[in-house]
Amino acid sequence: MAQLLAEKRDFDFVMWEQFNNEKFLENEKYEAFNKKTCDMILTEARKIAIKEMLPTMAEGDKVGLKFEDGVVTTPECFKPVFDLLKEGEWGNLGVPEVMGGQGAPSFVASAVSEYFMAGRSALSSYVSMGSGAAAMIQLYGTEEQKKKYVKRMVSAEWGGTMLLTEPNAGSDVGALETSAVKNPDGTYSITGNKIFITCGEHDLCSNIIHPVLARIEGAPAGTKGISIFIVPKYFVNDDGSLGDRNDIWCTGIEHKHGIVASATCSMAMGAKGTCIGYLLGNENEGMKIMFNMMNGARMHTGLQGLAYASGAYQLALNYARERVQMRELGQPHDAPPVTIIKHPDVRRNLLWMKSYVNGMRSFYQYMDYQEELSKIADTEEERALADGIFELLTPIIKSYLANRGYEVCVQAVQVFGGAGYTKDYLAEQYMRDCKIASIYEGTCGIQAMDLLGRKMGMQGGKVFMTFLAAIQNTIDEAKGLTELADLGERTQKMLNKLGEVAAHLGKNAMSPQYKTAFAHSLPYLDVMGDTIMAWMNLWRAVTATQKLAAKPKGKDLPFYEGQIKTAEFFIRTVVPTSMGRMDTILDMCSAAIDISDEAFGGL
Ligand SMILES: Cc1cc2nc3c(=O)[nH]c(=O)nc-3n(C[C@H](O)[C@H](O)[C@H](O)COP(=O)(O)OP(=O)(O)OC[C@H]3O[C@@H](n4cnc5c(N)ncnc54)[C@H](O)[C@@H]3O)c2cc1C
Structure with a gap:
């Protein structure tokens, strides 16, 4: 049966098989949660997103907002869904109990948010903004301020x-x-x-x-x-x-x-x-306090990129399985036409989208994993390091997911052909809705400056080195598996080169050529993101290979095989282009800095 929004199977795979999150649930903090309750929460959230939210998506976009005498009226179709989310306390799922929330682990709360964002992007912000602002009041407010505001903001009242x-x-x-x-x-x-x-x-x-x-x-x-x-x-x-x-x-x-x-x-x-x-x-x-909310908002913005990309990919996949057009390549002229999923270029495009959606979801869950570790790891040192990795990667989760998420939406529109350019399908709306993610919460250019100027040198470079070592672990595992050894070797070359590029750019950022270095900061953020995508896809392939050894049956078989093919595609077709981008950073072309303002033309 055709799927709308992300398959729950993929969340199950990432949460329980790739990251083994069950260990976090053993902590007394999560007494009220076990794997079964997490499953039920996610299944229910998916149902609400598909049955209640998705049907309002096109209508909300068409009706829009009314502004009159200082009053903003939201689309009529939003109200019952907003009330449903409020009454079901969905907005406070991941909020700590002390603030009146349910205290669910972040990996469950973010999976639910992915569904709700993909179900109705514009509506979900009305539900979530209150919790973000309340978290600041909880941390920095007086007792009176906390008592007055926090619970009613968290409950979306x-x-x-x-x-x-x-x-x-x-x-x-x-x-x-x-x-x-x-x-x-x-x-x-x-x-x-x-x-x-x-x-x-x-x-x-x-x-x-x-x-x-x-x-x-x-x-x-x-x-x-x-x-x-x-x-x-x-x-x-x-x-x-x-x-x-x-x-x-x-x-x-x-x-x-x-x-x-x-x-x-x-x-x-x-x-x-x-x-x-x-x-x-x-x-x-004020800035120190606001950064608290902004870091959460940056994660949220990255999640928008992932959620829209995931929703758009699923729509494109369904369409490719239904739309009949032309005979299959290599078949005689009188052969019957086939669904477009049979055509090599459409397959390439779909797998390209899938490799990003999979990589981005695993990356997001990796951030949740670090967030959990930063709260409940055994030693202070482990907690500080997890916190450091979370901080290092925040500009990447925000910018990379925003930009790649948008590109996935653009390619989803392409799969629909002319129909994709109309408002008959939601793919074009996902594409339009996604563009904002690269602009607000600090533009991608600003995030790239933060990465190069502040984050790379955190704790004297120790955080970055720990991050590289984590990737190395997965590569070593892949090299130890006959089926994945070649993909492991290829990812190793990428990782080595990323280390070289980071050292080169870091050195130049502190030299008289610093302006040229910063002209390469966004390409650098992108190659770091590409490396994370290769890592996450390889990690998925390692996990799937281990599962395949137990000879799974039914739908699990193509699911696990799909992980390996997706990793192969990404590492053999996308990684080489990213290595080329790394060469351009090493080359440190300074033309963008050297060119005079007048020479840009147009005067
Ligand atoms: C739909 C929407 C919702 C928003 N919601 C909120 C909200 O709730 N609260 C809120 O406070 N704001 C909000 N914003 C504002 C948003 O955060 C800003 O638009 C954003 O930070 C960019 O600021 P700007 O538009 O003034 O662009 P500018 O700062 O003028 O930037 C223009 C361009 O120059 C680049 N640039 C600027 N300075 C530098 C630099 N030093 N180095 C490199 N590049 C640079 C930027 O990357 C950008 O590409 C929202 C914006 C939109 C469109």
Whole structure:
């Protein structure tokens, strides 16, 4: 039977066979969870995503949002689904119990999020933004702030946002102009305008709690002088009831290329009267605190790339199995036409997509694995190293999954031919919705600078070396298996070369050629991502080869064989092009830096 969204079998494989996550469930922290409950959660989430969410995807895109007198109305079809998710407490699955969540392990929560994002990309942000903002309040808020806001944000009764961007402060957050003046009662009066604020205003929640970045009068310029404030849409009384309206208003919404029904709002504070904000944490610590939410949001953005790619791949695969066109290559002229999945170029394209979707899902689950380790590994050193690996790879999970996810969506549209260019199928919507992932939460270019400028040298390079050693382990396992020895050797060459490129680029980044080095930072992030894809596909193949030794029957047989063929495809056809890209980095062409502004032309 044709599948919609990711096959649950693949999650089972990654969670229980590739990563052996069962060991985490032995920790007392996860007393309420075992493999069976995790299975049930995932099966139910998939059912909701397919039966309840997916049917609203095209309609939400077509109807879009209505903006009138500061009020944003979401598509009618969103409301029952939002209520279903709220009542089922799906938004708080992975949130710690102390915050009112269910405390599920991150590998289960992210698998559920992948389903919900692929089921309805624009709707899922309304559900998840509250939890992200609440986590910051939980970490840095006073007892009173925690009591007032956290549980109701986590339960999706109230929404959440993050207000950083301003017309003159996009990538350069430190340039923000929103100001805060301390009042005698300890609150702050906030004045300023923010743009592009996701879920800044909508009708799905009774209140919205806005974390706002602003500069207190007299604070230093740049990021050092930024503080963060809790600005509720409605004030909250001591008994938890809603009070007066605060002076924070939506002044307009963007008309966008994708995620059409996700409200992207311009917000004005203090324009009509007084906008009151409550300091979160200490003065001038705003960036440090906000990074907490932004790191989670970066993971989430990477997950968008994976979820849309996975949804689009599955649609393309179904179409390729149904669409009949032309006879099979090498058959006589009067041979009957066949489904397009029989044509070599379509097969190549499908396997190319599958290799990325598989690699990206395993990579995401690897991040979840590190997150679990960072919380419950036995020693402090192990926990710190897991945390370090998570941090090192955060810019890659964000950027690489966003960009490759988009490319997978583009290729899915291609499989549909002309039909893919119409709105009759969801592939083009996945493609449009996916583009934003490379732009928000820090563009890909900014992530690449973070990787090269800050992350590579973490703990004196120890984190990066540990990461390389983890890849080496899988390669050694593959070399020990006759069937995979050649793929192991090829991946070894790639890994060796990545080490060489990293050393070369790191050295140049600290030399007078630093600008040229940074011109190669995104290609470098990409080859690191390619190496991770090769690693994850090889790891899948190693696991599958071990399982095949037990002579599995039924659907397991093609499933495991599929892992090996997918790894072979990626390592023999994509890895060589990535090795070529590594050569270009080693060559350190400086033309992009040397060319004069005028010589770009167009003046
Ligand atoms: C749909 C949507 C939702 C959003 N949601 C939110 C939200 O909820 N909250 C919020 O605060 N913001 C939000 N944003 C804003 C988003 O984070 C910014 O658009 C993004 O950070 C880029 O800023 P910018 O648009 O000003 O681009 P710019 O900063 O002007 O960048 C333009 C280009 O220049 C490049 N660039 C800039 N500086 C450098 C540099 N130093 N080195 C290399 N390249 C550079 C960038 O990579 C980019 O390609 C959202 C945006 C959109 C479109």
